[in-house]
Amino acid sequence: EVVIENLKIKQELFAKLEKVLKKDCIVSTNTSGIPIKDISAKFSANMNAHFLGTHFFNPPRYMKLLEIFPGKDTKKEVVDYMNKFCEEVLGKGVVVCKDSPNFIGNRIGVFDISNIVHLMVEKDMKIEEIDAIFGKAMGRPGTAVFATMDLVGLDTGHHVMKNLYEAVPDDEMREWFLPAEFLTAMMEKKMLGNKTKQGFYKKTKDEKGKKLKLVIDYKTMEYKPAPKVQYESVSAANKVEGGAAAKMKVLFNGKDAAAEFVREFLCNNFIYAANRIPEICDRVMDIDNTMKWGYNQKLGPFEAWDAVGVREAVDVMKKLKKKVPKKIEEMLKAGCESFYTKKKDGSYYYDFAAKGYVKIDENPKIILLPSLKDQKKVVKENASASLVDIGDGVACLEFHTKMNAIDDGIVEMIKASCDIVEKDFKGLVVANHDERAFSAGANVFRVLMAIQKGEWDFVENTLTELQSTLMRMKYLSKPTVTAPAGMALGGGCEIAMHGARCQPCGETYMGLVEVGVGLIPAGGGCKEIALRLTEGIPAGAIEAGLN
Structure with a gap:
C-alpha cells in the first residue's frame, strides 16, 4: 500500500482489502512515519499476523534502502520471508527496525x-x-x-x-x-x-x-x-x-x-x-x-x-x-x-545490551572483496588490479585504478589472471564494488597525445595488446563472467563484452562512447557488436541477401 500519508485513508483502504484477501496473503504498508500499530488497530488477528511495514526509500530504482518493521503480532516467518525476498529478488539493502516514529x-x-x-x-x-x-x-x-x-x-x-x-x-x-x-x-x-x-x-x-x-x-x-x-x-x-x-x-x-x-x-x-x-x-x-x-x-x-x-x-x-x-x-x-x-x-x-562485541553474521550469498583481502585471499595484484580467490574454485579480477580506468597494469593483470585461472581455478569473474564505474574505459587523451606526436608504434602496440588480451579472455578454456555495474564505457564496455557470459547490474550505463570524440572503438568492440547483430541468422543468409 502506497497511498497518501493519512491514517484514516489507510485504515479505510485496508478495511476494504481485508474482505477480499486470502488468509495467508502478506500485506504491507509503505508508510514513512505512521506507526503500524495505529494502521493495524482494527485488523483481525490473522491479518495482523501477516502485516508489516516495508518503507522503500525514494526513488526505489536508485535507493538501496528498504526498512522492514513488523508489528507486535507479525509472524516471524513472514518477516524472514520478506527479508529474504526483498534482499535476493529486489536487490535491496534490508534493515529491520522497530515500530517507532519515523523508524530509523x-x-x-x-x-x-x-x-x-x-x-x-x-x-x-x-x-x-x-x-x-x-x-x-x-x-x-x-x-x-x-x-x-x-x-x-x-x-x-x-x-x-x-x-x-x-x-x-x-x-x-x-x-x-x-x-x-x-x-x-x-x-x-x-x-x-x-x-x-x-x-x-x-x-x-x-x-x-x-x-x-x-x-x-x-x-x-x-x-x-x-x-x-x-x-x-x-x-x-x-x-x-x-x-x-x-x-x-x-x-x-x-x-x-x-x-x-x-x-x-x-x-x-x-x-x-x-x-x-x-x-x-x-x-x-x-x-x-x-x-x-x-x-x-x-x-x-x-x-x-x-x-x-x-x-x-x-x-x-x-x-x-x-x-x-x-x-x-x-x-x-x-x-x-x-x-x-x-x-x-x-x-x-x-x-550495548551485551556490553561487548558480537559477531556480524555473514550472508554466504554476499561476497565482499575487502573482507577476503583481509583473509589473505589475494592471489596476485599490482597497483591497478587484484586477483582474489572468492571460493568454490572461482577467482575474481578487481580493478582499482581511478574510476577503474584501463591502464597497462590492468591489461597485465587480465593476461596474468587468464594464465592463473587456466591452471588453478574453475572460473573467473571480472567485477568490483565501485557503484560508480565497472570501468570508465581507456585514457583516450593519452592516445590523442601519441597521435599528435606521431607515436604510431605506441598506438599500434597499445591496441594490439588490448585486443589480444581480451581475445585471450574470450577464449579462455574456463568460464569467464563479467559483472558490470555503473559505468562501463569504451574499453570498459569491451572488457564486459569479452566474457563467456555477462551479468550486468540493473543500473549499468554501457556503451562504446569513444565514437562521440571521433574514435573508432579499437579494443574489439566493433567485432563484438557485429557478432551480436548476426546472432541467430542462418549461415549463408547474409551473403545471399547481399547478392
Missing part, C-alpha cells in the same frame, strides 16, 4: 539536517559555506546539504520535521525538529526547490545570457550570486588518500571554522544516534546501514565515530559541555575503543 531513516536523517540548520543559524554561517563543508570530505554526495534539499523539495522536508516534532514528545532533542523560521518563510513564498525553480539555490541568466547560480541569504530572503567557498581543513581532507574515514578524521582535527562546525555537528549526531538504541533498533550497524543506503553517506554515525576516534570524540564532547551517553562511558571503561572490530574469524560490532 527519517528519525536519524531528520535529526542530521536539523542539527546542521540549528548550528548554521547559531554560528551565523551561510548556506554556501555549509555546502562547501558537507561534500566529499564528509563522505556526502556532491549535492551536499541544501542542494539535496532542493532536489527532495523543501515542502517534503518541512512536513517530515513537523510530523516528527508531534510524534516524539519525550525526545531530548525534540525542539530542534521545529523548522527554523527561515524555512517556514521559504515555504510561504513557494521557494520549495527544483520543483518551483527556486529554493536554497536558483538558476538564472545575466543580461548576456550567461548562466548564473544564485544562493539565498536566509536573513534577507534575497538571492545573491553563489560564491566559491574554500576552507583549509576541507581542502586538506579532500587531498587525503584512504577513503571517507581518513578524510573525515583530517577534517575533524582541523583548526578553522569548518572543522569547528564539523566537530560539534558530529558530536551531536553521535550522541543522538547512541541515545536512540534500543528505542528504534538494537544494533549500531542497522543505523549505519540505513544512513549509507538511504542517504548515500559513505559512513554511518557509528562508523564515523570510529573514524575520528571514539575516545577522542568523547573528549571533544566534554570540552563542548555535552552529555556523554552512559552506555558510551561504560563501553570505554570496559576497554572497547571502537564500535567495530575485526578478529580472525570475522567482523564484530559492539552491542
Whole structure:
C-alpha cells in the first residue's frame, strides 16, 4: 500500500482489502512515519499476523534502502520471508527496525539536517559555506546539504520535521525538529526547490545570457550570486588518500571554522544516534546501514565515530559541555575503543545490551572483496588490479585504478589472471564494488597525445595488446563472467563484452562512447557488436541477401 500519508485513508483502504484477501496473503504498508500499530488497530488477528511495514526509500530504482518493521503480532516467518525476498529478488539493502516514529531513516536523517540548520543559524554561517563543508570530505554526495534539499523539495522536508516534532514528545532533542523560521518563510513564498525553480539555490541568466547560480541569504530572503567557498581543513581532507574515514578524521582535527562546525555537528549526531538504541533498533550497524543506503553517506554515525576516534570524540564532547551517553562511558571503561572490530574469524560490532562485541553474521550469498583481502585471499595484484580467490574454485579480477580506468597494469593483470585461472581455478569473474564505474574505459587523451606526436608504434602496440588480451579472455578454456555495474564505457564496455557470459547490474550505463570524440572503438568492440547483430541468422543468409 502506497497511498497518501493519512491514517484514516489507510485504515479505510485496508478495511476494504481485508474482505477480499486470502488468509495467508502478506500485506504491507509503505508508510514513512505512521506507526503500524495505529494502521493495524482494527485488523483481525490473522491479518495482523501477516502485516508489516516495508518503507522503500525514494526513488526505489536508485535507493538501496528498504526498512522492514513488523508489528507486535507479525509472524516471524513472514518477516524472514520478506527479508529474504526483498534482499535476493529486489536487490535491496534490508534493515529491520522497530515500530517507532519515523523508524530509523527519517528519525536519524531528520535529526542530521536539523542539527546542521540549528548550528548554521547559531554560528551565523551561510548556506554556501555549509555546502562547501558537507561534500566529499564528509563522505556526502556532491549535492551536499541544501542542494539535496532542493532536489527532495523543501515542502517534503518541512512536513517530515513537523510530523516528527508531534510524534516524539519525550525526545531530548525534540525542539530542534521545529523548522527554523527561515524555512517556514521559504515555504510561504513557494521557494520549495527544483520543483518551483527556486529554493536554497536558483538558476538564472545575466543580461548576456550567461548562466548564473544564485544562493539565498536566509536573513534577507534575497538571492545573491553563489560564491566559491574554500576552507583549509576541507581542502586538506579532500587531498587525503584512504577513503571517507581518513578524510573525515583530517577534517575533524582541523583548526578553522569548518572543522569547528564539523566537530560539534558530529558530536551531536553521535550522541543522538547512541541515545536512540534500543528505542528504534538494537544494533549500531542497522543505523549505519540505513544512513549509507538511504542517504548515500559513505559512513554511518557509528562508523564515523570510529573514524575520528571514539575516545577522542568523547573528549571533544566534554570540552563542548555535552552529555556523554552512559552506555558510551561504560563501553570505554570496559576497554572497547571502537564500535567495530575485526578478529580472525570475522567482523564484530559492539552491542550495548551485551556490553561487548558480537559477531556480524555473514550472508554466504554476499561476497565482499575487502573482507577476503583481509583473509589473505589475494592471489596476485599490482597497483591497478587484484586477483582474489572468492571460493568454490572461482577467482575474481578487481580493478582499482581511478574510476577503474584501463591502464597497462590492468591489461597485465587480465593476461596474468587468464594464465592463473587456466591452471588453478574453475572460473573467473571480472567485477568490483565501485557503484560508480565497472570501468570508465581507456585514457583516450593519452592516445590523442601519441597521435599528435606521431607515436604510431605506441598506438599500434597499445591496441594490439588490448585486443589480444581480451581475445585471450574470450577464449579462455574456463568460464569467464563479467559483472558490470555503473559505468562501463569504451574499453570498459569491451572488457564486459569479452566474457563467456555477462551479468550486468540493473543500473549499468554501457556503451562504446569513444565514437562521440571521433574514435573508432579499437579494443574489439566493433567485432563484438557485429557478432551480436548476426546472432541467430542462418549461415549463408547474409551473403545471399547481399547478392
